[in-house]
Amino acid sequence: MRNPIMKEELAKRYDPNDFEKRIYDFWLSRGDFTPDPESKEPSYSIVIPPPNVTGRLHIGHALVNTLIDIIIRWKRMSGFNTLWVPGTDHAGIATQMVVERELAKEGISRLELGREKFVAKVWEWKESHGDQIQEQLQRLGASADWTRSRFTLDEGLSRAVRHVFVRLYHDGLIYRDLALVNWCPQCLTAISDIEVEYRERNGKLWSIDYPVAGSDRILTVATTRPETMLGDTALAVHPDDERYKDLIGREAILPIANRRIPIIADPILVDPEFGTGVVKVTPAHDKSDYEAGLRNHLPQLQVIGEDGRMTAAAGADFVGLDRREARKSVLAKLEEARLLRATKEYVNSVGVHGKCDTDIEPMISRQWFVKIEPLAKPAIEAVRNGTIEIIPDSWESTYFNWMENIHDWTISRQLWWGHRIPAYYCANEHVIVSESDPASCPECGSAEIRRETDVLDTWFSSALWPFSTMGWPDDTPDLRTFYPTSVLVTGFDILFFWVARMIMMGLRFTGRAPFKHVFLHGLVRDELGQKMSKTKGNVIDPLDVIDEFGADAVRFTLAVVSYGRDIPLAKSRMQGYSAFANKIWNASRFALMHVDTELADAKPIDYKELRTVERWILSRLNDATRSVNKALAAYRFDEAANTLYQFFWHELCDWYVEMVKPVLLGKHGDEAEANKVRRVLLEMLDRSLRLLHPFMPFITEEIWQKLGAGGGAVIHAKYPVADDSMDDADAERMIAATQAMITAIRNARAERGFTPKERFKLYIKTASDPEAAFFAEHTYLLADLARLDAVIVNATAPADAPHDVVAGYEIAIELPAKVVTKEQIERTQREIEKSRKELDGLEAKLGNEQFVRNAPASVVEQARARVAELRARIEKLGQQ
């Protein structure tokens, strides 16, 4: 029974646009991506790294989702009850920024709209644009279960977020405190430490003189941020620094402000070797100064406000000025007072907010934090004891290094789009943290309750993704069946942002690691290894290349290049793999025009009855099958894909198909032999398509439907596994020898300038009768592929025919008389030279007693055999 949705015949030309959409709809209509709830098979599950809901598919998404889909399809075909949970992330700041930008086009600002209306606008935006990325993933062939798609702001997920927040708060792991945080004056929100990106910048280092009060001494201080001096509340020196020891405890006069500030000793803040050994201390605007301020009980004077403008505390001359203007103004005033001593060029790294590229302002602010150490400890242990395995394992040391030096996590954001923190304040400022909205304050009974306005860091909800998507905190069938998930596939760039936090939260709230393996892939670059960016114009848009080359070629390319930290990607590679798809297409057309698909329903292949050629190709296929399964189990998508490419094109197409043509075209053998060949050819196509399916799902499904699959689909066909009984070393050896002879003859033909029409005679010498019989039997094969008119076994060749030794067999090629050119002589001499060099090396090796004594017997034996072959070869070649 053929499926009616499929076209009967393969089109002449491979055109992915003709069938990819149709095939995807076919799978969707059958519900092929949804696991069977009744299944007794072992489960296998993956959750998608949720892309930004307003995002558009970029090449990084294409990579990670291709890799996930390869694993999912492989496992599904390998008998697992397989689930891939898709979904999207609300992506707090990023989404808010996108919508704000859209509104700005209409001249509307978020602030004038108000919180409620703005959030409603974002939801509108989400509803109209949110499915775009899922449709794009479908074009890639993603076999995710769309019926289970989740969004981090869904009701269920929101409940999980709230539940986790409340529990962590009551366990003392979430607290609210006044602390120095990273503040983005552009986005007007605090961000966490890891959201700060550091950029190298050419700046200046200014030296400012601070007069010591009641003395004519001057302390010179270097700074990269002179405007912060307005907030200085001390100068610090090292307690052991002899130069300044006597000044400790005295006061300096802060220039411009003319405030007196203490001169303190702080061994942690001050490195006496650096600069002048005197440091200005600005506790409200610098991280290490903040800590020094706490140690020394210094006042915190905020001179820069949340909007990046100077506060009243900065003084009347500066209030309201932007940070940058304030810097110029401060420098001018210092210059005027002749207190600016020197300026030098200086390269330092400046913290910026990655999302908007604005310089971060360290700021003292009341925020919510997660006390991270108690969560990190078990997460470290889980990786250390192997409960979770990070692949490649080189990332484990990075993971440990970060987790062991981790700082508390700032989770509150002064945004509108996100999970609003479930904390409430009563009229008396009592804090109530609760899963449901409280009616009155449990402490004082006040009914005047207002909710916290801050929302949570997006990554807080992402951290719960592996179990929140499955219905947690309820005990659901999905949770029981598919949690913990099997592997997490993602880029190494979000190891800290996401992976580490999922491990911490998963262990804390489910008592189990959220996944067994973490596979970290590299980052896609252009062919020169540069980051892709719109400004550089080197972006490869996955949707464009899918249009151009087809999803299968794009997927195959991504699989092949996937290994390594950086993944250089060029369109030319996709073109190359679309040629491979074309090859698959045409080889299948060839097979289908010679093979009756009814054969598949006939009795299984009897391996003992097969010819050597068929036993050989089955053995080679088995070898490829073994390699592919092994490579996939190790997440070596590149090896798996290369193995299939190599096998299908260069063994199956280049050799096997050519070898069976004489039989299929009726030039050799009888109908019974042809039928055996047809049966095996069909088997090869069937198995190859199944092996290729996870990588190239569309083309394999389209063709496989033509094999008379009884209404089935390759997506649910069984993935081939290696079968030792298919291995055949003898067949491999004899066919390899045959191939080597054919190559040698083709080579001789090309080198001597003969056309394909001119026929030769081949003489072969064998050492045994079975070998002689083999070559006699396969004369047609040699004759057809090497264009010979005779193959003569174990007879004396004419002395003037070129002799050689190939695969251990002495051969001679009798060719029509032709002038021997200088090039041929030189080439033969080069061959002899090469062989002699290798021979000399080997003989020296074998002459070394220690080699013979210490090396394994097989290695010595191999060397001896090679020596014999080389000697014979040199002799034969020399005769010419």
Add this chain to the structure above:
RNA sequence: AGGCGCUUAGCUCAGUCGGUAGAGCAUCACCUUCACACGGUGGGGGUCAUCGGUUCGAGUCCGAUAGCGCCUACCA
């Protein structure tokens, strides 16, 4: 500053247990043969960054050096 990684053909990269250096692309020559010119056949191209060590034997293991990249922390 600390940590991690990389250096192999013109380009981009594989290379398992230490045992005769591989692939794709590019390049050159020949071939429009009845699945495919998105094709076939054959060829050329490498001091495996450098130096030293271990070993019978090193692209592979160890140490150092140089160059490049990334991460983390800090940078008055």
